[in-house]
Amino acid sequence: MxxxxxxxxxxxxxLERDHRAITHAYHRYTDVxxxxxxxxxxxxxxxxxxxxxxxxxxxxxLGHGHPRVLEAARRQMEKLVHVSVVTQHEQNVLxxxxxxxxxxxxxxx
Numbered sequence: 001m002x003x004x005x006x007x008x009x010x011x012x013x014x015l016e017r018d019h020r021a022i023t024h025a026y027h028r029y030t031d032v033x034x035x036x037x038x039x040x041x042x043x044x045x046x047x048x049x050x051x052x053x054x055x056x057x058x059x060x061x062l063g064h065g066h067p068r069v070l071e072a073a074r075r076q077m078e079k080l081v082h083v084s085v086v087t088q089h090e091q092n093v094l095x096x097x098x099x100x101x102x103x104x105x106x107x108x109x
Contacts (some may be wrong), residue, residue, distance in 0.1 A: 007031055010045040030056060037064030 007015065026057040033045045039061060042052045052059065062069050076091065078107055 008046040014045055039063050039065070 034042045036043045042050045
């Protein structure tokens with residue numbers, strides 16, 4: 001199994017489990033094994049904190065674990081989690097209408 005950079009015993013154990021359980025087609029850029037995150041930082045299984053320069057789509061604009069985002073997500077998940085394109089839903093229309101309001105004139109798509 002490959003490792004990049006210094007790893008501790010917990011990291012090595014999780015990386016071995018990952019190697020056995022998850023497809024090798026699923027590429028990771030680091031050997032960091034995250035346990036939690038807050039704001040712009042991730043904490044790994046060894047207790048080390050990292051500035052998250054490789055954050056995912058939502059984290060780029062929202063950060064990890066912002067209280068207002070968590071509360072809004074909780075409220076929405078109590079109503080409707082995800083319907084993709086199977087049905088129409090209110091929040092999709094409301095968001096689209098708000099984006100139309102914010103879009104500069106001449107941009108119609």
